[in-house]
Amino acid sequence: MRTTLRQLGVDTGYLLSMFFIALPSFIIGLVGTLLGVGTAVIWIGVPIAAATLFAMRGMAAAGRSMLPAVLRRELPRPRYKRAAEDASALRRFLTVLTDGQSWLNVLWAIAVLPVAIAGFAITIAWWSVTVAALLYPTYTWIIEAATGDSDDGLHYATVWLGWGDSYLARSILAVIGGLIMALTLIPVLRGMALAQGYIGKGMLTSISGFHERIDQLEESRNAATSAEADALRRIERDIHDGPQQRLVGLGMELARVKRQLATNPEAAQETLEAAISQTRETIDELRSLSRGIAPPILTDRGLDAAMAALAARSLVPVELETDLNGRYRASVESTVYFVTAECLTNIAKHSQATKATVSVEDWGDRLVLSVGDNGIGGAHVSKGHGLSGLTDRVKAVEGQWTIDSPDGGPTVIVVEVPCA
Structure with missing residues (x-):
């Protein structure tokens, strides 16, 4: 009244x-x-x-x-x-x-x-x-x-x-x-x-509103470009420092095997076993790097199945709830998937949590993702921390996100991504 x-x-x-x-x-x-x-x-x-x-x-x-x-x-x-x-x-x-x-x-x-x-x-x-x-x-x-x-x-x-x-x-x-x-x-x-x-x-105010909308779109575009450039630089650096060096070493090991086969078969056998072990390590490292690329399950079966796969792979037990209606734009599904993956990785590394919760709901005009844990809290988005990359990724699709993580926990991250 x-x-x-x-x-x-x-x-x-x-x-x-x-x-x-x-x-x-x-x-x-x-x-x-x-x-x-x-x-x-x-x-x-x-x-x-x-x-x-x-x-x-x-x-x-x-x-x-x-x-x-x-x-x-x-x-x-x-x-x-x-x-x-x-x-x-x-x-x-x-x-x-x-x-x-x-x-x-x-x-x-x-x-x-x-x-x-x-x-x-x-x-x-x-x-x-x-x-x-x-x-x-x-x-x-x-x-x-x-x-x-x-x-x-x-x-x-x-x-x-x-x-x-x-x-x-x-x-x-x-x-x-x-x-x-x-x-x-x-x-x-x-x-x-x-x-x-x-x-x-x-x-x-109508023309000003158009100008403001243009600024928002330009900001989103810049954020998407920045996020993509950062991801490409990270993948390039990781490949150069990891698999590329391992493959160079693997080539040298195989060349040594070739020389040893005629003079010292036993040594060649040991070198070959070491090369095989190095191959497995390179494959594992490539699999780890490929997590920054949309997995086949997300492309083929959609966000619901991909979120279930993420929860199953998490090092911290995850309670997953989803309320989704079919498929969404690729950018929307990719953003929700990778934000969830980044949050779960951060929980496993830093939170000391024993349980995590993930929920995704379709609110008609937007998807609302909520990720929480019962860890020690204190999470923030400063450069060099696990959540620092979320801002550009969410802003790239004109979304918004909030974090509530007091010292002592719990931590709750809520992300809203437009999907209309």
Whole structure:
């Protein structure tokens, strides 16, 4: 109830104040634009139009100031076009003429005025009638005592209802009407405020929203590129330091076997056995490296089966719960799989946990992965720690994640990946 009343106050203030913003905005925007366009042929209109657009930026900022409170959401700030750093003062001044958001500010001023007038009038009228009706019993008797006239029009209604024309009957009817007006006050003012608010949102923040979305996509792309580059560098380094060196050594061992076969068969047999052992170690190392590449089970059978395989291979016992609906985009399945693998590896290495839990749920527009353990806690995402690679991997698919790992445990990691 307190939230509803607070919102009613916000909507009332917005509707009343917007009239005093919309009216001068309309005058400045329309008159300045018409004057600037009309005299543009003799060039004097160009600076007039530019000055008008600059003035409208201030009016638009005033109209946008209360939108977050009315719409109950944060809105992006406008991004106006800027001239180059080395541009002249005249060029900087005239750049506003090529800025789309500045012209949308003028269009907003023209479109919002009728709605602002209606909102202002309805707000004044609804509040006045509501308060006057609810307080009718407290002031009417004073007026009647001062004027000696009790004919205020309500007695026609009370007589028609069969209540008579007494002061009590008229007061009851007035209070009932006031209560009805009070009950409709909230939805009426809320509707008017939203009507003005959405006009402002559409014209004053839409381009900024597109810019913000572009920035998010660019950030996701950069994160994906960074994650891929890091993975390739890691695989390249690991192959160079591990299997490649082992294969070089294996080639030398086989060459020694070839030389020993003719002179010392027993030594050749020992060297061959050592080469076979080295081959097995190289195969095991290659298998370990291949864990950074999507396994066949994920590609062929999907995320559900791949998560079960991960849980079965974990060095720490895992309680797995999945609630999935078929297959998802390859990037989504790969992200959830490798984030889980990275978390389980970190649990086995650092947490000293005796049990881990993994759950994956389909929430319609996103997959929600939760990984927890009963270990010592203290996990964080600093460089050089097991979880440092999660940020780029999750950001690459426009996901988000949180970690709760106090000292002493337990640790819970929640990852949300869009899948719609």
